[in-house]
Amino acid sequence: MRLMEDTRESALREEFRAFFAEHCAPEYADECDARGRFPEELYRAAGQAGLLGACLPAEHGGRGEDATALAILFSEAGRAFPDFANLIVRQHLCATVLERFGSPEQRAELLPRFARGGIHMAFGASERGAGSDVTALATTARRDGGEYVVDGEKLYATGAHVADAVLVFAREPGTSGREGICALVVWSGNPGMRAERLDTLGVRATGTAMVTLTAARVPADARVGGDGEGWRVLxxxxxxxxxxxxxxxxxxxxxxxxxxxxxxxxxxxxxxxxxxxxxxxxxxxxxxxxxxxxxxxxxxxxxxxxxxxxxxxxxxxxxxxxxxxxxxxxxxxxxxxxxxxxxxxxxxxxxxxxxxxxxxxxxxxxxxxxxxxxxxxx
CATH class of the missing domain: 1.20.140.10 (Butyryl-CoA Dehydrogenase, subunit A, domain 3)
Incomplete structure (x- = not known):
């Protein structure tokens, strides 16, 4: 019993399979895995082909693909290099969050960069005490004038050690559960943020990292979503x-x-x-x-x-x-x-x-x- 695809779906599968056949030979994936080397060349090629922001609408430079097309993309990426496929998913998650909840300025600045692979953003939600129960977030974001001061630690943030930014989920002090959660774009050059790669059994090419935030000062306009929307964003x-x-x-x-x-x-x-x-x-x-x-x-x-x-x-x-x-x-x-x-x-x-x-x-x-x-x- 095999999946019956229509003409569009078959064409998409052929396109995506051809891309990975050209840019991701098994030897390339093996070498990146063995050396723990981020597949920079493949990332650039995927960006140029519009695969990293395929979910975004055309007005932001994306392909405007629906969930069916994305599933085919992820399937073909998994066939070629599941480690890298996981990275594509993280990019789509961050891009989707910004497209749905970002301010007009954030969307105008960041989404075209996602669409062409010009930005690599990690997703920072999990913590030591907040894995399956993500409402147990302990990272805090305290408002201080026109900034947030962020303190805490994130775990298992895919590619955070080589990312341009991390979408950090934190909570306002004094809140608990689903209340008070907020999302902030924290750029890798922030002196209060440090990402350290973890030594893992698998997915060794893209890698995953622990992100430590120590009094990291983040502009208030880096927040994604309004007051009370953090849980919806997450x-x-x-x-x-x-x-x-x-x-x-x-x-x-x-x-x-x-x-x-x-x-x-x-x-x-x-x-x-x-x-x-x-x-x-x-x-x-x-x-x-x-x-x-x-x-x-x-x-x-x-x-x-x-x-x-x-x-x-x-x-x-x-x-x-x-x-x-x-x-x-x-x-x-x-x-x-x-x-x-x-x-x-x-x-x-x-x-x-x-x-x-x-x-x-x-x-x-x-x-x-x-x-x-x-x-x-x-």
Missing amino acids: RSGLDMERLATAAIATGASRFLLDRTIGYLNERRQFGRPLSGLQAVRHRLADLAMRTDAAELATMAVAHGLATGAPVHLDASVAKLAATETYMAVAHQAVQLEGGHGYTKDSVVQRHYRDAKMYEIGGGASDVQRDIIARGLGL
Whole structure:
């Protein structure tokens, strides 16, 4: 059971796949991962192709793509380089926040730069005590005349160590829960902000960072959204983030599935191809079934978002199904390649390391199950 795409969707998939085939060879992704090197060349090329701000309307220099097109983009990025795909998602999240809640001056200044890849902004929400429960934010933003004074620490901010700015979520002193949250654009040159790269298992090319803010003075006009809008700003991209994560995972799963089938057809043991062994064939059949189901769930959410339908519960279903499928496919890809799959010479080990992040980032699997349970009335 495979996804049936219309002419526009097929053309978009061909365009995006051709872009990554030209600019992101497997050897390039492997080298960036092995060295922990930010894929600057790919980032510039994606910006020039309009992929980093594809969600933005044409008036701001974007492509005006809907959620279906974005899901296809994220899927193809996941197929080529899921680490980099995660960075594209962060750019779209920040751009969407600014497009929806930014002041006219912020939109005029920043959105055209997003559209052409002229700005790299990290998303700073998570903290040590505020991961799944983001309402537990401890970072504060105290108003002092025409500025905010920001103090706190952010964790797991993708690419923050090489970003031009961080969209920092903080709270006004004396507030709690959903009240008093605000979003501020803090530029990397701010003397009160420091980003330190974390040493992670996977997603080692774009990387993630801890951002420390110590009496960082930020102009009041750097605030995104008005009084009382902080929680809406923070939640505004939640469904799209889960859709994007699901799409990346399905694209990566499809790549690994195709690659593993090719390998098993060529690899001979006991006088015949490994693909001729029933135990192996059944494992691949199960993985193909799960991948198809995850892809269908993902694109159903995309079509729902594109038409304005409520998708909050479905986005959790797609995110959970797709990311756990990616982890399962990556696990079997390593297992079925045997000793070679465990070496750094094989691409499957990179996916195995990256896949785990997708079960955690964007809302951990346990959180998604709880959302689904609530949707069942439990």
